[in-house]
Amino acid sequence: MSLKVLNHKVKTAVIGATGFTGEKLVEILLKHPGVDLTYLASRTPKPVAYSKFFGRFRKKTNLFCEPLDIKKAAKKSEFLFVSLPHTASMEYIPYLIMQGKKVVDLSADYRIKKASNYKKYYHKAHKDKVNLKKAVYGLSEIFKDKIKKAKLIANPGCYPTSVILGLYPFLKDGLIKGEVIVDSKSSITGAGRKAVIEYHYSNIANNFWAYKPFVHQHVPEIEAILKEACGHAFGLLFSPHVAGIEAGIYSTIYVPLKKKISRETVKKIYDSYYRDCPFVRVSQDLPKLKEVIGTNFCDIGFAISPDSRYCMVVSCIDNLIKGAAGSAVQNMNIMQGWPETLGLL
Amino acid sequence: MSLKVLNHKVKTAVIGATGFTGEKLVEILLKHPGVDLTYLASRTPKPVAYSKFFGRFRKKTNLFCEPLDIKKAAKKSEFLFVSLPHTASMEYIPYLIMQGKKVVDLSADYRIKKASNYKKYYHKAHKDKVNLKKAVYGLSEIFKDKIKKAKLIANPGCYPTSVILGLYPFLKDGLIKGEVIVDSKSSITGAGRKAVIEYHYSNIANNFWAYKPFVHQHVPEIEAILKEACGHAFGLLFSPHVAGIEAGIYSTIYVPLKKKISRETVKKIYDSYYRDCPFVRVSQDLPKLKEVIGTNFCDIGFAISPDSRYCMVVSCIDNLIKGAAGSAVQNMNIMQGWPETLGLL
Amino acid sequence: MSLKVLNHKVKTAVIGATGFTGEKLVEILLKHPGVDLTYLASRTPKPVAYSKFFGRFRKKTNLFCEPLDIKKAAKKSEFLFVSLPHTASMEYIPYLIMQGKKVVDLSADYRIKKASNYKKYYHKAHKDKVNLKKAVYGLSEIFKDKIKKAKLIANPGCYPTSVILGLYPFLKDGLIKGEVIVDSKSSITGAGRKAVIEYHYSNIANNFWAYKPFVHQHVPEIEAILKEACGHAFGLLFSPHVAGIEAGIYSTIYVPLKKKISRETVKKIYDSYYRDCPFVRVSQDLPKLKEVIGTNFCDIGFAISPDSRYCMVVSCIDNLIKGAAGSAVQNMNIMQGWPETLGLL
Amino acid sequence: MSLKVLNHKVKTAVIGATGFTGEKLVEILLKHPGVDLTYLASRTPKPVAYSKFFGRFRKKTNLFCEPLDIKKAAKKSEFLFVSLPHTASMEYIPYLIMQGKKVVDLSADYRIKKASNYKKYYHKAHKDKVNLKKAVYGLSEIFKDKIKKAKLIANPGCYPTSVILGLYPFLKDGLIKGEVIVDSKSSITGAGRKAVIEYHYSNIANNFWAYKPFVHQHVPEIEAILKEACGHAFGLLFSPHVAGIEAGIYSTIYVPLKKKISRETVKKIYDSYYRDCPFVRVSQDLPKLKEVIGTNFCDIGFAISPDSRYCMVVSCIDNLIKGAAGSAVQNMNIMQGWPETLGLL
DSSP states (O other), X not given: OOHHHHSSOEEEEEEXXXXXXXXXXXXXXXXXXXXXXXXXXXXXXXXXXXXXXXXXXXXXXXXXXXXXXXXXXXXXXXXXXXXXXXXXXXXXXXXXXXXXXXXXXXXXXXXXXXXXXXXXXXXXXXXXXXXXXXXXXXXXHHHHHHHHHOSXXXXXXHHHHHHHHHHHHHXXXXXXXXXXXXXXXXXXXXXXSOOOGGGBHHHHTTOXXXXXXXTOTHHHHHHHHHHHHHSSOOOEEEEEEEESSSXXXXXXXXXXXXXXXXXXXXXXXXXXXXXXXTTEEEOSSOOBGGGTTTSSOEEEEEEEOTTSSEXXXXXXXXXXXXIIIHHHHHHHHHHTTOOTTTXXX | OOHHHHHSOEEEXXXXXXXXXHHHHHHHHHHOTTEEEEEEEESOSSOEEHHHHOGGGTTTOOOEEEEOOHHHHHHHOSEEEEOOOTTTHHHHHHHHHHTTOEEEEOSSTTTOOOHHHHHHHHSSXXXXXXHHHHOEEOOHHHHHHHHHHOSEEEOOOHHHHHHHHHHHHHHHTTOBOSOEEEEEEEOGGGGOSOOOGGGBHHHHTTOEEEOSTTTOTHHHHHHHHHHHHHSSOOOEEEEEEXXXXXXXXXXXXXXXXXXXXOHHHHHXXXXXXXXXXXXXXXXXXXXXXXXXXXXXXXXXXXXXOTTSSXXXXXXXXXXXXXXXXXXXXXXXXXXXXXXXXXXXX | OOHHHHSSOEEEEEESTTSHHHHHHHHHHHHOTTEEEEEEEESXXXXXXXXXXXXXXXXXXXXXXXXXXXXXXXXXXXXXEEOOOTTTHHHHHHHHHHTTOEEEEOSSTTTOXXXXXXXXXXXXXXXXXXHHHHOXXXXXXXXXXXXHHOSEEEOOOXXXXXXXXXXXXXXXXXXXXXXXXXXXXXXXXXXXXXXXXXXXXXXXXXOEEEOSTTTOTHHHHHHHHHHHHHXXXXXXXXXXXXXXXXXXXXXXXXXXXXXXXXXXHHHHHHHHHTTTOTTXXXXXXXXXXXXXXXSSOEEEEEEEOTTSSEEEEEEEEOTTIIIIIHHHHHHHHHHTTOOTTTTTO | OOHHHHHSOEEEEEEXXXXXXXXXXXXXXXXXXXXXXXXXXXXXXXXEEHHHHOGGGXXXXXXXXXXXXXXXXXXXXXXXXXXXXXXTHHHHHHHHHHTTOEEEEOSSTTXXXXXXXXXXXXXXXXXXXXXXXXXXXXXXXXXXXXXXXOSEEEOOOHHHHHHHHHHHHHHHXXXXXXXXXXXXXXXXXXXXXXXXXXXXXXXXXXXXXXXXTTTOTHHHHHHHHHHHHHSSOOOEEEEEEEESSXXXXXXXXXXXXXXXOOXXXXXXXXXXXXXXXXXXXXXXXXXXXXXXXXXXXXXXXXXXXXXXXXXXXXXXXXXTIIIIIHHHHHHHHHXXXXXXXXXXX
16 A cells, blocks of 8 residues: 555544444444444443443544444535444434535435335435435445445345355346356344344354345345346345354355356356456355355455356355445545555455 | 053163264153153273263263163163264164164164175175164155054164155155255264364364265255155255254255246145154245254245246254254154154253 | 163153253153153143154154143143243142142242242242142252151253252352352253344354352342251352353352362262262262263362362353253152162163 | 554564464464464465465465575564474574564563473473573563563463463462462363374363363463562462353452451452553453454453352463463564554454
């Protein structure tokens, strides 16, 4: 990294700093050489030392986490990560955009362009259609050019990140014929930090189950983004699972092929699409989840069925990093003109 | 249970008593009211108290585990569970059958009728074609009538148990059109008790990965048995995964449907097939793996895709119980004319 | 087991059937050959199939769990396990005793004879001093004779079970000089089934911490019972820890010795005290926690310090079985004159 | 950090790069702004891309790991981390020192000054008494001044790091009277990456056990270093345990007090000793292990017994970071005159 990058540190805020994603954002941003973390907010009723919430931040930061004051947030920062629950983000973001701030929103509020779909899956009418139209979907590997110029980024959902990166080259090249089946497995942290009995240690450890098959709220996101990126629709059957693991998403994607194709050719296609993507690792072998945990990488591998009619694509990420906080910072790097990997390797 | 059942306890042996499956067999058989455990053998060079191998058996049994002496085994028992590695079982079983013993073999040696398939997947020519022909595939829910009269049971593999039980009613009723995709997740115990670095705690905990896609040795077993049971072949794409969990198999099965069908109808079909099966629990909800761990149950649930073209069937078991030792004892119960659940609930 | 035992099955209730302990009780009692489970109650607002609470009980029981009606409970059962929160038990137990029922109470309400200690640690004055006086502390290994004749059992706490069994022979023989330090590690299930963020999977998995050192509510229980059993007080420093494990308590006990003693002698002393105790396994080796998980055993082992001034005693149990539901059933067996191990091996 | 620090990157080698510690060293050093990693060696028979050993290093480094050639190692680097098994280090280090290199040795070979103790615990006579004498024990918090000038660092053992940091201020101030009992719990990674059945996932997950009580090889290290640092000996009873957790050491230390002392005073004493130590976090609360995992921190907390005769000190670390690789890099930072936290926060 060159020194010039660091000349001016960008004053940065995290709104929603005590969720799993917010916590991971703070962790990454504290080490980021281009960032000066200036404001943290959450639902706390009064300002509390951030290290009181999470003891692991002692001797790493003296920042306080404050009750959200959006004007103060705007005043104290140039760049804001908004990590609020779905439907809450759109209450605050119009103000920030109006103040000329750059914003990465980690909720689903600006991901789905079609308002009826938003309402169907998030049970509330969208309130900020102006910015919804302008928001750029922050999947760096596909929309980098738009991200460079964006003021507002809709940071991708965790499942969509793994699924879209796994499918994009195939779909873009028109090699798919028929319905794609996606069997995804995720850590429970994807569901947020909630005090419910279902997430009690004894209910998650060594457990495994499917939920919301075919109707998960990430389905319209995956479908719309891939259609936007590739120019045509496709059939998707998405089936998420909760796995008793601490972190990660592992998506096994079954792609029906239009024509015979070898594993080597598939790899070449993916390599060409992701050649300039520092955080995608394409391999002929099948990835192991643990190799991406704690990193911003998305690992992708393949297998071809004996009758050559199907390709199995495996795509895995750390759900809180490449699936949330890491890709958000990757977007910041691109928006700021910094090296894409700054603070992320 | 009636007392008469217990009038005569059956002298029983476990050959291969120190593997994961053998250990689980001993645990179940020690509590079984119809069984007198008389002989345990393994690769130990000299007789050792079984509780020296596994401290958890102290004050539960004084049995020794001996170097395998097949004549002694036959002399000391009427009923034998053979839990040796694949290709080793067929060395000993001919002798036991010749001696008029009843045998449940837990290896793959008598599961695959087609010798060429056996050789392809287990890398050795079959040596005992006479008994191979007579052996009955011990999936109690489908082959109970044959099991009742059998002398030699080929106990099903763990993946096949979950997959066949999940698919059988659908296939039997001819409701499937096109290729079935099976995404299975298993505990590493399915791979046996081996001292390899890949199974080190740090490599398995919180890890997850796909392996042997489409070419796992259980593919021909699943295909052949379902063809035998249902009378027609079908397309299968089987993709196993290792999950960082202590026990269990969770199979998510994507079934392309010949015609529209409701979840209620699917449930009725499964209910009718499994009405008399005490260890299959059919539900409209999706099962959670932990509910079958430590039990001999197979839990099955469903979801229908919004376009009604696919049914997702979920089928899960404890891989060492319903997937091995438990179903072996279930077979014994049927062979002995005992209640099917004896010693298993 | 002889048939006579089973001639009359005892109608049995579980009050508080949806906590961790209640659930384990139901699991054990459903398999118990002397028990007819007739009534389950919890805080549920209306009767619900027990298998709706816990799917793992499907096809194992058709019982419903009802809102607690203490009169109905008394009418429908001869023997009652009361597994209510501390301070709630004493509201209901007087009525049950008055009705001539036999009761095992799994709360702390009848464990501590000294009312001031009860108030200090459970923050409420005791309401039922009559029965408090008559209640027998249900540690079968020490108080079997009293348990045989008891109507009301105060079932021991989980930590006290492991600590008292580990210390009793030493203390009884007067071999201790100075303060005993007990470092105990427990699964979080010991804290009950609560929807709090602290018990979220992500906070427990791979975590470990000390809590309530020296002042845990089990301290007065351990001290009073050992004083009662051995006739003299002793100094105790008790330090509990939460370990990120699914089940179990592992207590490492540091005993300052009055005089030199060999490991062999220690083992002999323990062997003689626990000779007739089917659920205590004494060993010269140090026990591993997993060997007692899922069982009613307490495993005990030793080491002597090089200067022979200290003996380290290790004592471990499954906290929900020998530490709660299992020992409760062991007490029932003794109260009923059944074999102590009935339904527990 | 100032730019001048980075002017010259130090050519650095890791000898023994495929063990748990070596892998962690590579991970840290790849991100370290002062380091140019130039040479990796292990027991591999031929050079292999390091990312072939550990897929998680793909796109992070193109380095190869080579069969150890000590001359090449010396030629290619100025600073070497030697992470070989005990008794192997002393074969190579004399040459490196002779060549004027700076070395941090992560084995036990240079930690124990008394050769007879070395032989007793590591079963081999010491071969390099010259350098043994010169080597500095690399516990930065206590020996920083010596470390600054050292050429050869004996990096502390994992248990000793947690225990010595937990005891040092107390012992230094002469507040201890009688024997200190240390009950430590460690992840199995501390035992190295070995393909043995004891470390199989199924033997470690959810397990817990004590081992080598009082006679662990780290006892003489703890005793000698504390004596050197504090000027007087003390009685130590050290009892290590294996915990079924992925990472970390949690030491609970029972200190008999010479006189009454409050928790506040204890905290003040520790604060004063560790005021300038960026990686020690002293707290009145008891630390949770997970707060140090993935970091180079040592968290310390306290409790005083009700009779004020004992203080319980808790000290926890990530065993592979502050207990090995992290502290090794901390030592490098000090030896190079860099900020102590460089590359470690």
